[in-house]
Amino acid sequence: MRNLLARLFSFFKKQQDISIGVYGPPNVGKTTLANRISSDLTGEELGSVSEIPHETREIQKKERMELQANANTLSFNLLDMPGISTKVDYRDFTEHGMEADAAKGRAKEATKGIVEAIKFLEEVDACLVVFDATEDPYTQVNITVLGNLEAKQIPIVIVANKIDGDNADPATIEEAFPQHPMVEISAKEGTNMEQLYDTVVHKLAH
């Protein structure tokens, strides 16, 4: 009886409380993607977007969203994570016109955000790992994020974003990490979002 209750509890927990983390380095379009998903499913955006790196410095959460594909429904909370990087240099922000003090404050908040995002790698139930399709995908941040998720057997969907960019080459992402399903999108233009939703539901809904 206790086992049955535990299984039922775990079933409902799984059905109602799935947390999907949006991970990746800064400026790959994580918040643009989270906003697109949130807008499509609830009509509301999640966070602000900027060309200056580390615009998202705290985890942004949108709760109780629902995706449907075929006969499956997936209920989930979406967590837009701060971008993970190995360095934060405040002068990168001053180059975008910020005053030195403001830039130093932003850099300090960014380091806290990175640590928080890394700690949450073990808390999420599934991940959208976002790549900039115009950049080299084979970086230690990407390898580390994927390696840790794989070690915890957390389901992953790779999102090759910015396919609207001039030099976009999503095939290099697939070549570098062929072990996970990949969807090519432009979060900015809304391209292939239905394909992404189908892939997520197929991967996660039971």
Place this chain on the structure above:
Amino acid sequence: MLSRPPRDNEPLDGVPIEFVSQDMLRSKSFQDKLAYILDRVQDNMILVLEESLTPEEKKELITQSVEHIDDTFPGIEFSSMENRPRAFEKMMNTFARRVLRKEQRSGGLTIVGNSNVMEKVKENRNSISLLAKTQDSASRGGV
């Protein structure tokens, strides 16, 4: 750059690179290794370690180095290249991990440096290209 060997106490104009053997690394716990790495990279040194890092170790390296970022230390660049173990090695590694609860390493290479003095140029499964920047360009700070 100096065109002759430096005299005693003469400041060096260049990037110090330290090669660390697998024997030395094996004698340290991971936390000790991490402390050793962070201590040196904060002094603008580049370390070449004769082993790769596990995903968990890379995660710790990123976390702890980011926590150390301040006015003079903007963080790290690193690259880690694994040896692809043969079937027998894979079997022995699995045995060591599951039965002996010990992480067996099959070599590899890790390069880690202060991002003031090191910039990754290109990395793939079989090679790493890096640019070591001189101290002149290493004057940029972190937070």
